[in-house]
Amino acid sequence: MSKAVRYERFGGPEVLEVQEIPEPHAAPDEVRVRVTAAGLNPMDWQIAAKADTAARFGITLPAGFGTDFAGVVDEVGAEATGFAVGDRVHGGAIGRSVADFVLVKTPAADLWPTPEGVGDEVAATLPVAGLTASAALAAVGLKAGDTVLIGGAAGGVGVFAVQLARLAGARVLGTASEGTFDFLRGLGAEPVAYGPGLADRVRDLAPEGITAATDLFGRETAGTALKLGVAAERISVVADGPAPPPGVRKAGAYDAGPGSLERIVDAIRSGEITVPIAATFPVERIREAVTTQAERHVHGKIVIAL
Structure with missing residues (x-):
């Protein structure tokens, strides 16, 4: 038997359960990854919360939970290609990542070596x-x-997004709550409080104007950028949420160009990008x-540790 986080009805965190399930094994064209860590994203709990959101991703009840994971390949099917037992890997598996094991078909578009x-x-x-941030900036031609x-x-x-924009040579203004201002400065952004009056605060910070914008939460930033005269084609929003x-x-993760994640990993290895881990939970x-x-x-x- 193995462990997996699953839910049998839609709702908040209370629907999530750690269940004992039969241990899965790799089919001939699959590899099995022994998961050691799973990163959480807002889309994960949004899928678990609402049937219509889940349906957009092909998720039906009962369902597993989570998307991003990292671990080690520990089974390779007879016809599987690209990976060997013992390879460290990371990848995405919608509705399946917070579990002891994840099965991935090969050739795999959503599984990468971990250097x-x-x-x-x-x-x-x-x-x-990482891919969403890359796609959001590429969409505005940063x-x-x-x-x-x-x-x-x-x-x-x-x-x-902040760090990728800085690497591209852009000046970055980032909306946030005041409690995060020092944190954002550490990443290279100039913080500005969100909420009513955002346009005036942006004008004060950048009286010469802004040239592009990406809205990673809601639609306030997109609306503010339009108000400040930014052309619509130089504004992006994440794919989930109200119509822009x-x-x-x-833009969403699947819109990222080839090699986007590899470039982010290279920047992490070189120290050009840091990945703040706010908390790790068992x-x-x-x-x-x-x-x-x-x-x-x-x-x-x-991050969830397994």
Whole structure:
């Protein structure tokens, strides 16, 4: 038997249970990963909360939980390609990652080698957040010399977006609560409080104007950027959430270009990007972990240890 977080009805963290399930084994075209860490994303608890959200991702009850994971390949099917027993890997498996084992079909588009110098906790935070941040910035054509406003800059996607934008040579203004300002400054962003009056505060910080924006939480930042005269095609929003204003780009992890995650991993290894781990919880405290993340006051990523 093995452990997996599962739920049999939609709802809040209270529906999540650590269950004993039969140990899965790799089919001929699969590899099995012994999961050591799983990174949480807002999409994980949003899928578990609502049937219509789950349906968009092909999730039906009863269901597993989580998407991002890292671990070690410990079984390889006779026809599987690309990986060997003992390989350290990280990847994405929607509705399946918070479990002792994850099965992945090969050839695998959502499984990557984890290089030396990158720990499993860090690797487990990368696929959804890293790729979403990369796609959101690519959607607005971010370039050196831009002044970009990033909404939700202290969140799990925001910490990647801020650093990627800085690496691209942009000046970064990041919306957040005042309690996260020092944290954002440490990542290279100039913090600005979200909420009523955001446009005026951005004008005070950047009187010459902003040239691009990406909204990683809600639609306030996108609306503010339009108000400040940014062209709609230079504004992006994450794929989940209400429809954006006309002309504003939508972007998600699956929109990231080839090699995006590999470039992020290289930047982590070289020290150009840091991955703040806000907290690590044992799998038995999954409800507490999800509650903590859903409050959206954490600085960085939440990880589950298995």
